[in-house]
Amino acid sequence: MTQPSLVTSGERLCAQAMRWLWEARRHFVLPPSVSSVDLVDVQTFKTLSELALAGWVVRREGAAGSDTRKGACDLLDFVWEQFHRGDLLHRMLLRNPAATHPIEVYSTLYAAGYRHEGLHQLIRHLLTLRSYRALDLVPNRKLGVAAAIRRLGLTPWADDAELLAGTWLGGLPEPWMIDTYNAYSVTHTVFHLTDHGAAPDRIPTELGDYLRRWLPVWLDVYAEAGFWDLLGELLIVHGYLDDPDEDPAPWQRFVQAQHDDGMMPNGINQPTPDPVARALTHYHPTVVAAIAGTLAVSRGLAAVSPDGNGTR
Numbered sequence: 001m002t003q004p005s006l007v008t009s010g011e012r013l014c015a016q017a018m019r020w021l022w023e024a025r026r027h028f029v030l031p032p033s034v035s036s037v038d039l040v041d042v043q044t045f046k047t048l049s050e051l052a053l054a055g056w057v058v059r060r061e062g063a064a065g066s067d068t069r070k071g072a073c074d075l076l077d078f079v080w081e082q083f084h085r086g087d088l089l090h091r092m093l094l095r096n097p098a099a100t101h102p103i104e105v106y107s108t109l110y111a112a113g114y115r116h117e118g119l120h121q122l123i124r125h126l127l128t129l130r131s132y133r134a135l136d137l138v139p140n141r142k143l144g145v146a147a148a149i150r151r152l153g154l155t156p157w158a159d160d161a162e163l164l165a166g167t168w169l170g171g172l173p174e175p176w177m178i179d180t181y182n183a184y185s186v187t188h189t190v191f192h193l194t195d196h197g198a199a200p201d202r203i204p205t206e207l208g209d210y211l212r213r214w215l216p217v218w219l220d221v222y223a224e225a226g227f228w229d230l231l232g233e234l235l236i237v238h239g240y241l242d243d244p245d246e247d248p249a250p251w252q253r254f255v256q257a258q259h260d261d262g263m264m265p266n267g268i269n270q271p272t273p274d275p276v277a278r279a280l281t282h283y284h285p286t287v288v289a290a291i292a293g294t295l296a297v298s299r300g301l302a303a304v305s306p307d308g309n310g311t312r
Contacts, residue, residue: 007300009255014064014293017286018071020262021051024286025075027279030082040092047283049105052079054287056112057196063297076112083109086116093122098131100145107148124154133157139166140185143192151195160193160202169207175214180230183218187233190240197295200240212241223250228257228267232288239295254292264289 028047030040058064058072083089086109089102103123106116126132127149135142143163146156164170168182169189178186190211194200203211215238222231231254258264263278264285265271271278 006251007297009251010293010296010300011064011068012293013255013258014058014290014297015068016258016262017264017290017293018054018058018064018068018075018262020286021054021283021290022071022075024275024279024283025051025078027276028082028283030088040088043280045101045105048079048082049101049108050284050287051075052105052108052112053196054290055079056108057291058294059112060198061294061298063301064294068294076109076114080109080114086114086119090116090119090122093119093126097122097126100135100137100141100148103152104144104148107151111151120152123149123152127154127157138185139163139168139170140189140192143167143189147192147195161204164189164193164204164207172206172210175217178218180227183222183230184233186218187230187237190237191233194240196291197236197240200242203240208241211237215241216247219247219250223253226253226257226267228254228265229285229288231267232264232285232292236288236292236295239292239299251296254289258289262286 028044028051030044030048052075055072055075059069059076062069080086083105086106089106093099093102102119103126106119106123110120135145137145142158143160146158146160146163149156167185167189169186173182190203191197193202195202215234219231219234219238222234231250235251235254257267259271263271263282265282266285269281271282
């Protein structure tokens with residue numbers, strides 16, 4: 001695939017996905033009276049955190065056009081207001097200090113420029129506790145918490161090499177042993193390791209060689225299956241590699257799967273006309289499409305710029 005076509009298709013993919021996410025946000029509004037953390041719906045919390053992630057990455061890359069960048073800023077503002085400008089996250093962590101998800105969400109918003117001093121001080125204190133040196137989480141989730149802590153300008157309890165070694169991907173597994181669960185583990189391991197593409201050089205050489213060899217195979221498998229959510233995540237990982245094997249077919253199939261209104265179907269559930277059901281079921285692959293699109297633009301522009309740095 002030529003770099004200009006990658007840029008063009010990436011711009012369109014990202015812009016349409018971001019427009020759909022902005023329209024869908026109304027289905028994830030927290031009740032105005034929510035003051036108790038017990039009233040925060042888990043799925044809505046997860047959705048808001050992923051909307052923030054899309055907004056942060058799109059704005060950070062700054063490569064998908066001014067309108068799309070403004071949409072990313074608006075989406076971030078929306079999420080920040082839903083979390084009561086950080087107060088709700090603060091109350092959640094005070095209520096359950098062992099929880100890591102408020103820290104992870106706040107770290108995304110913090111990276112995008114939002115601040116809550118009380119929450120930041122609480123997180124700083126919690127990281128001094130023995131509990132945070134022995135988090136009982138699956139390995140790729142530990143990488144995610146470490147990435148969040150680093151994003152906040154604080155020091156994780158372990159280095160990347162130690163945390164990576166405990167993951168499925170870090171063991172350089174037999175590639176034919178991949179399944180859906182481990183495929184998502186692969187993508188999230190790389191997302192956390194690279195801070196969602198901000199630092200692709202954190203991928204060790206041996207792991208990069210492994211991914212360059214086997215990612216094209218996995219891309220073919222999930223493109224053939226039409227599993228768009230997972231295919232999109234694997235395409236994002238693929239874009240982090242230096243000089244990856246370029247087969248345009250999986251990318252083209254992914255782009256073609258996007259609906260005219262910007263929604264990306266997950267490839268498992270048949271989309272329904274009901275707007276609430278569509279939002280709940282297909283917001284995640286649309287978040288993935290927005291991120292994959294903006295990273296494709298960044299990558300394409302970097303490849304054709306004189307200094308090789310594009311707009312980053």
